[in-house]
Amino acid sequence: xxxxxxxxxxxGNHACAWGAIDAxxxxxxxxxxxxxxxxxxVCARELPAYGGIFIQMEDEIGSIAAIIGAxxxxxxxxxxxxxxxxxxxxxxxGVGIYQEVPCVIVDIQxxxxxxxxxxxxxxxxxxxxxxxxxxxxxIIALSPATVQExxxxxxxxxxxxxxxxxxxxxxxxxxxGQTYENIKLPDPSSLDIIERxxxxxxxxxxxxxQPDKNGVPPMAAYGDRHIVHxxxxxxxxxxxxxxxxQTNRALLTRLKDKIYNYTDEIVxxxxxxxxxxxxxxxxxxxxxxxxxYVVGEAEKEGIRVNLLRLISIWPFPDRIxxxxxxxxxxxxxxxxNQGQLIGEVNRVNATNTPVYLASGIDGALIDPDIIMAxxxxxxx
Amino acid sequence: xxVNLGYKEYFKSDALPLMxxxxxxxxxxxxxxxxxxxDLHIPPHQVVISTGIGCWGKADDYMKTHxxxxxxxxxxxxxxxxxxxxxxxxxxxxxxxxDALAIGGNHFIHAARRNIDITAIISNNFNYGMTGGQYSxxxxxxxxTTTSPAGVAEPGFDVCALSETCGANYVARTTAYHVTQLKxxxxxxxxxxxxxxxxxxxxxxxxxGRRNIPGDTVSMMKYLKDITVSKAGYExxxxxxxxxxxxxxxxxxxxxPDYLSVYREMNPSGPETDRGEGH
Numbered sequence: 001x002x003x004x005x006x007x008x009x010x011x012g013n014h015a016c017a018w019g020a021i022d023a024x025x026x027x028x029x030x031x032x033x034x035x036x037x038x039x040x041x042v043c044a045r046e047l048p049a050y051g052g053i054f055i056q057m058e059d060e061i062g063s064i065a066a067i068i069g070a071x072x073x074x075x076x077x078x079x080x081x082x083x084x085x086x087x088x089x090x091x092x093x094g095v096g097i098y099q100e101v102p103c104v105i106v107d108i109q110x111x112x113x114x115x116x117x118x119x120x121x122x123x124x125x126x127x128x129x130x131x132x133x134x135x136x137x138x139i140i141a142l143s144p145a146t147v148q149e150x151x152x153x154x155x156x157x158x159x160x161x162x163x164x165x166x167x168x169x170x171x172x173x174x175x176x177g178q179t180y181e182n183i184k185l186p187d188p189s190s191l192d193i194i195e196r197x198x199x200x201x202x203x204x205x206x207x208x209x210q211p212d213k214n215g216v217p218p219m220a221a222y223g224d225r226h227i228v229h230x231x232x233x234x235x236x237x238x239x240x241x242x243x244x245x246q247t248n249r250a251l252l253t254r255l256k257d258k259i260y261n262y263t264d265e266i267v268x269x270x271x272x273x274x275x276x277x278x279x280x281x282x283x284x285x286x287x288x289x290x291x292x293y294v295v296g297e298a299e300k301e302g303i304r305v306n307l308l309r310l311i312s313i314w315p316f317p318d319r320i321x322x323x324x325x326x327x328x329x330x331x332x333x334x335x336x337n338q339g340q341l342i343g344e345v346n347r348v349n350a351t352n353t354p355v356y357l358a359s360g361i362d363g364a365l366i367d368p369d370i371i372m373a374x375x376x377x378x379x380x
Numbered sequence: 381x382x383v384n385l386g387y388k389e390y391f392k393s394d395a396l397p398l399m400x401x402x403x404x405x406x407x408x409x410x411x412x413x414x415x416x417x418x419d420l421h422i423p424p425h426q427v428v429i430s431t432g433i434g435c436w437g438k439a440d441d442y443m444k445t446h447x448x449x450x451x452x453x454x455x456x457x458x459x460x461x462x463x464x465x466x467x468x469x470x471x472x473x474x475x476x477x478x479d480a481l482a483i484g485g486n487h488f489i490h491a492a493r494r495n496i497d498i499t500a501i502i503s504n505n506f507n508y509g510m511t512g513g514q515y516s517x518x519x520x521x522x523x524x525t526t527t528s529p530a531g532v533a534e535p536g537f538d539v540c541a542l543s544e545t546c547g548a549n550y551v552a553r554t555t556a557y558h559v560t561q562l563k564x565x566x567x568x569x570x571x572x573x574x575x576x577x578x579x580x581x582x583x584x585x586x587x588x589g590r591r592n593i594p595g596d597t598v599s600m601m602k603y604l605k606d607i608t609v610s611k612a613g614y615e616x617x618x619x620x621x622x623x624x625x626x627x628x629x630x631x632x633x634x635x636x637p638d639y640l641s642v643y644r645e646m647n648p649s650g651p652e653t654d655r656g657e658g659h
Binding site for chain 2: 061070072222230
């Protein structure tokens with residue numbers, strides 16, 4: 001099968017795979033898991049035609065290890081999984097962050113913990129994405145709400161990973177991953193594709209972890225004459241082990257600053273509905289689609305409700321959410337978990353605006369009635 | 381004109397002294413690896429050393445080649461991606477017995493089964509040295525370690541038999557005592573297409589050796605000689621004596637097609653896309 005042309009009815013997981021291929025991904029390593037497996041299947045079928053390689057690894061630990069290795073060898077690489085596999089990937093996710101390896105991890109969230117409801121949607125890996133690997137670290141995570149957006153956000157995930165030299169997570173969910181919607185893949189030449197910065201010094205003068213002025217070190221590949229020493233142990237700009245306390249402090253600070261100092265470049269949100277509202281919904285992914293429906297339903301009842309949809313989740317858009325809290329009567333956070341991102345909303349709530357949770361934990365797309373009930377509670 | 385630096389072209393001399401204990405054979409293995417690379421004239425930038433975690437996992441810090449130091453047990457999984465990301469590279473995975481066969485056992489058997497073109501060099505010192513001498517999957521039955529004060533109740537793996545069964549193209553066992561043989565086997569492993577594995581029986585004078593082998597570090601090195609026997613010598617032993625010895629030598633040397641060759645045959649690259657990025 002070749003690249004779909006024109007308007008197509010396509011599943012979100014397929015759109016993800018095509019987004020990755022169009023972003024330049026040429027290596028996929030993964031392990032079968034519902035509800036993400038179609039991403040692997042498309043890659044197995046399509047990547048060879050693009051000169052790429054697909055490999056099914058022995059587990060998710062090996063999958064993320066392989067994509068980190070392939071990225072260091074110069075290939076844009078990604079993997080896809082769901083909750084249990086995402087948990088297995090956490091240790092090596094930290095390796096990727098620490099070694100500053102561009103790669104993309106797609107998590108098509110399902111109900112957990114444990115095996116949970118393996119075929120049903122949830123958004124309960126939000127904090128695992130943020131803090132799942134041990135130690136202080138930064139992370140970038142994006143949350144698509146439509147099949148078309150899955151395609152574009154996958155491209156953006158690769159672009160951000162190359163720009164910041166860091167793993168990027170796509171927090172999808174079973175609804176977005178396995179829903180079929182109309183989508184049109186653009187002409188690949190119309191896309192803005194970002195590539196990692198290569199060294200601009202001679203091999204003799206190259207230190208693989210000496211940052212550019214934006215905090216990101218230019219990146220040679222294994223096989224280049226610029227020697228790369230990538231270590232999961234505390235390292236200085238040479239990449240070799242260095243156990244000095246100031247080296248650790250400098251490295252952790254730079255790894256944080258290179259992302260957090262550029263939060264505005266990463267943050268992406270959508271404002272939906274009237275500018276001013278009695279209640280503002282804050283949501284993301286599949287839940288945000290239900291929120292858009294609820295905005296209309298509330299209007300029929302004479303309640304002015306708007307929506308702040310988070311397209312990027314991490315780093316959390318503190319400023320934008322704080323502003324939204326400041327100009328509304330109350331906030332309802334709608335998410336398919338028992339309350340995860342609501343903690344971040346409360347953290348930035350400088351105006352003591354009442355914040356309510358609309359929690360969808362039924363193993364199904366969040367029910368509009370749950371969100372309406374939270375709105376009514378907020379208006380009491 | 382390029383100066384042939386010999387093994388020092390690969391070995392980071394300014395990182396000396398080695399961090400390993402006096403009497404440990406890891407330095408001997410590292411010297412054999414760097415000499416083999418030098419003899420084969422493989423440029424340092426075409427080599428990636430992928431290390432695990434543990435004493436032998438520190439070896440990357442003494443190498444001037446490309447290097448990857450990742451998480452415990454995963455050197456072959458990272459190495460698989462490194463190799464597939466750039467098939468021209470020589471990928472050498474350095475792992476200890478615990479690293480390769482306990483926490484990394486799953487990756488080990490599957491790398492051998494796939495027959496991916498990686499050379500694994502296992503420094504087998506029969507215990508976890510870095511963490512204080514706990515028993516590993518190769519610790520011989522009834523040996524004393526810090527987590528088996530009454531003796532290990534589990535039999536150890538035969539690393540070579542495991543590698544052969546899983547599908548490796550090249551399998552050899554030697555020791556840190558047999559320096560010439562060590563370099564010869566590593567050289568052969570580097571030349572072999574497909575998965576190659578060299579098991580190097582090593583001393584651990586600080587932990588396993590001190591608890592289980594009488595004498596000083598020199599005696600422990602001599603012990604490596606005493607407990608091993610060549611393939612030919614092994615065949616001549618009485619059945620009752622055979623289990624007292626470890627066989628050294630090239631135990632497997634075959635030509636199964638490696639993973640990438642098979643994959644490429646089954647998945648020929650298609651026409652270049654509009655973006656022309658396939659390569």
